[in-house]
Each structure stands twice: as structure tokens, then as C-alpha cells.
Amino acid sequence: MADKKMLTPAEIAEYTIEAGVKKATTPNKKVLASAFLAGAYIAFGALGSVGAAYNLLANPETYGLGKMVAGLMFPAGLMFVLVAGGDLFTGNILITLAALKKRVTWSQAFKNWALVWIGNLIGGALVAWLVSLSGVFDWSAGLYGGVVVKNAIGKLGFSWGAAIASGILCNWIVCATVWMTYGAKDVTGKLLAGFFGVFLFVCTGYEHCVANMAYFFAGLFAKSNPVYLEAAHKTAEEAAKLNITSIFTHNLIPVTIGNILGGAIFVAGVYYFIFVNKKEDSNAEKKAA
Numbered sequence: 001m002a003d004k005k006m007l008t009p010a011e012i013a014e015y016t017i018e019a020g021v022k023k024a025t026t027p028n029k030k031v032l033a034s035a036f037l038a039g040a041y042i043a044f045g046a047l048g049s050v051g052a053a054y055n056l057l058a059n060p061e062t063y064g065l066g067k068m069v070a071g072l073m074f075p076a077g078l079m080f081v082l083v084a085g086g087d088l089f090t091g092n093i094l095i096t097l098a099a100l101k102k103r104v105t106w107s108q109a110f111k112n113w114a115l116v117w118i119g120n121l122i123g124g125a126l127v128a129w130l131v132s133l134s135g136v137f138d139w140s141a142g143l144y145g146g147v148v149v150k151n152a153i154g155k156l157g158f159s160w161g162a163a164i165a166s167g168i169l170c171n172w173i174v175c176a177t178v179w180m181t182y183g184a185k186d187v188t189g190k191l192l193a194g195f196f197g198v199f200l201f202v203c204t205g206y207e208h209c210v211a212n213m214a215y216f217f218a219g220l221f222a223k224s225n226p227v228y229l230e231a232a233h234k235t236a237e238e239a240a241k242l243n244i245t246s247i248f249t250h251n252l253i254p255v256t257i258g259n260i261l262g263g264a265i266f267v268a269g270v271y272y273f274i275f276v277n278k279k280e281d282s283n284a285e286k287k288a289a
Helices: 009-024 028-057 060-073 075-084 095-100 106-134 136-157 160-183 187-204 209-222 226-232 236-240 244-276 278-288
Strands: none
Touching (some): 009 095, 009 106, 009 160, 028 060, 028 136, 028 209, 060 075, 060 187, 075 187, 095 244, 106 136, 106 209, 136 226, 136 236, 160 244
16 A cells, blocks of 8 residues: 555644654753744744735735735745744644643643743844844835834734734644644645645734744834834834833733634644544443443
């Protein structure tokens, strides 16, 4: 019998559990290094997607088209993570499956998430800083930089409820996407499985905490340039509201909560119930007997 081209969903569940055990028991220094790389890769994808679409994003009449173009570029970040290697906070929420199976403790899962979140933040901030120094924000008389600033300020406008809901939707899609890539047995399959889910979440505009780290730090580094502010149609007073405190309290914290809930409940939790929870199967067999 020919070798299967992909794992079945039940086999993906077992693979995800083993991957979760490995991730949760990796030494802290290696986790931070791996998370640093993943944060950098997502920043490349996030800021590259703005670079590909900023002219379209700046015009309300072409904004939807701009999101589509951005969605075509952004998946490159996840592809780096999947193939080159890296620990991404949103994807690592799938460790929930291993915790539910009691292959790792919840404290191990939470520690991994905290370390990965910090590593992702450092990687994303570094890439954002380097991109701000590279001069690319000056493209089109500073319009690229203007869109970066406008995007960062705009992300502060969510209520906590909206930010959590958007975070749930985002990581429901992202974790389902990572789940599918686990089922692929070759690089081409992983890239195709990874592309369309990320393309979807970018086009719909849902909030991804790691991508937002890159967007916010790029905005912080760009906001002091009056050319970018003018291109963004923002005042210095509006730019002053973009600061570390507001970034965390108005976006990163609630979006992170939403990302955890979306991946842990609607992907890891539901697939655990379907494929791993043998107690339910046993009860069903007893009733049938």
C-alpha cells in the first residue's frame, strides 16, 4: 500500500500531543531563542505585507483589495516558522491538547506560553526597529511610514470585548491552520496548508498578538517623523497616545487572551473531545451494549 500523503485528523491529534510534549519540555533558553526567531519571521511577514499593499491600504476605496494583497504576502512569516523552525505563541496554544491528555502539566504549558510570548516580542521589536532604520518607510514620500503609523494608532481603538472576540477568531483560524500543516508530510503540503488559513485571517482583519507586536513597534519607531504623521493624517497629540502602556492595555493583553481562548477551546479542546477523549467513546460503547 502506497504511503499516505497526509495524516488523518485523528493522527494529527496524536502528532499534536507529541509536539506539545516536546515543546513544553524544551529548555528555557532554547525556547526563548526559538521564539525570538519566530517573532522575527512574523514581523518580516507582517511588515512585508504592509510594504506590498500600503498604497492600496491608504485609500478607503481600495482598502479591501489592499487587505487581499497583504494577505498574499503575510503567510511568508508562518512559512519560515513551519519550515525553518521557531516557536510561535499562537501556534503553541495547541500544547493545550497535551495538557488535557495529562502528558504535560498546565504549569509547563503556561510557562512555555509566557516564554514564547516574550521571545516573540523581542524578535518582532528588533525587526521593526531595523526596518525603521532601513529607509523603506520613506517610500512614496513617506506613505509607507504613514500607513504603518495609522495602522498602529488604529489598533488602539478596540474595546476589550471587540479585541478578545477578534483574537478568538484569529487564533481559531491560525491553530486550525497549524493543525493542517501537522497533517502534511512534505514541505509543499505544509506550505499550501499554511498559506490559505493565514491569507484568510489577514483578509478578514482579525487580531494576532504576535503580528501586532511588529505593527506596534514599527509604529512607535515611525511616529516621531513628521512626514509619516502627515501622510497618516495624524496629529502629534494622536501619535502621543501610541505608547507602551496603551499598546498593552488597549490591544496586546485582550488580544492575547482572545488568541488563547480561540486556539485552546475551539481547536485543541474540540479536537481533544472528538479524537482523544476515550471516556466518551467508552460511555457510548456501554450504552450501545
